[in-house]
Amino acid sequence: MNLSKKVLLLVAASCVGLLAGALYLQVVEKMLPCPLCVFQRYAFALIAIFCLIAAATDGVGHRITVGLALLSGLVGLGVAGKHLWVLSNPALSCGIDPLETGLNSIFLAQLWPTMFRADGLCETPYPPTLGLSLPAWAGISFIAFSLVLLIILVRSKKTQRSMFGSSR
Secondary structure, eight states, X not given: OOHHHHHHHHHHXXXXXXXXXXHHHHHTSOXXXXXXXXXXXXXXXXXXXXXXXXXXXXXXXXXXXXHHHHHHHHHHHHHHHHHHHHHHOGGGOOSXXXXXXXXXXXXXXXXXXXXXXXXXXXTOOOOOBTTBOHHHHHHHHHHXXXXXXXXXXXXXXXXXXXXXXXXX
16 A cells, blocks of 8 residues: 555544544533534545545546545635634624534435534634634644645545656
């Protein structure tokens, strides 16, 4: 198994670990997830799924799934940034988020409500973990995963060879 596949499996395992941590905070610490939290959970889940697929494939399929994992990481980073903005401007939030109704009607929210049902408010200021809010930690994770996935994507493109054997 080459290094990029090992790294992809490590990224997938890290995402699953972060999702398990989110479940712990929700079930044990009673920290209800808001719609932005749930969107971040979807992003972590998609990164994990695409990394597992990328680790199992080669060639074009590998590059496409790494690219989709990277896209999921960038979307997650955007959602984490929006969540940080909401936390820094709580007066601008309107209580029940309009996204909540649509988000909670997705089949995954009904299939696994503990993980994907949004019941909290985005502006709830939970205590920081190691000095940072949970969306800040999620943003750091999304940045790290996106950088790693970008490196894998660039390296896989460089190692691709044409049908005549020369490097691109």
